[in-house]
Amino acid sequence: MHDLVQxxxxxxxxxxxxxxxxxxxxxxxxxxxxxxxxxxxxxTEFTKEEVEQNRVAVMDILSHDAVILTxxxxxxxxxxxxxxxxxxxxxxxxxxxxxxxYSGAYYDKRK
Numbered sequence: 001m002h003d004l005v006q007x008x009x010x011x012x013x014x015x016x017x018x019x020x021x022x023x024x025x026x027x028x029x030x031x032x033x034x035x036x037x038x039x040x041x042x043x044t045e046f047t048k049e050e051v052e053q054n055r056v057a058v059m060d061i062l063s064h065d066a067v068i069l070t071x072x073x074x075x076x077x078x079x080x081x082x083x084x085x086x087x088x089x090x091x092x093x094x095x096x097x098x099x100x101x102y103s104g105a106y107y108d109k110r111k
Contacts, residue, residue, distance in 0.1 A: 004044060005054045008037045012061045012068075019071050027075045 015022070015030045022030075046054070 002041075002044070002046065002050055002054055004037055004041045005057050008034065008041065009057045009061055011037065012064055016064050016067060019067065022071060022075065024075050024079055027072055031072070 011030065011033060015026075018026075
């Protein structure tokens with residue numbers, strides 16, 4: 001198996017193995033590294049023998065795509081929900097800010 005394909009296969013296996021505990025940061029790192037490896041693989045010219053040797057690993061990688069996409073969609077939805085909560089909290093806070101304009105101060109006189 002070619003080194004790049006092996007790295008991609010190992011990366012995919014590790015990610016799928018801990019899929020339930022993946023957060024946004026880990027998902028982002030996975031996507032960035034996978035994209036980098038895919039670009040390197042696409043730039044590499046393989047012989048027919050190498051293509052045949054890597055076929056099983058590539059098919060295994062592709063078999064996990066649906067599960068990975070589902071998890072990434074869940075992470076995206078969770079991030080969107082958190083952003084909506086923050087936006088709503090900011091709007092609620094702004095409702096109390098800005099209406100009380102500070103235009104002066106009053107001082108009591110001593111009698």
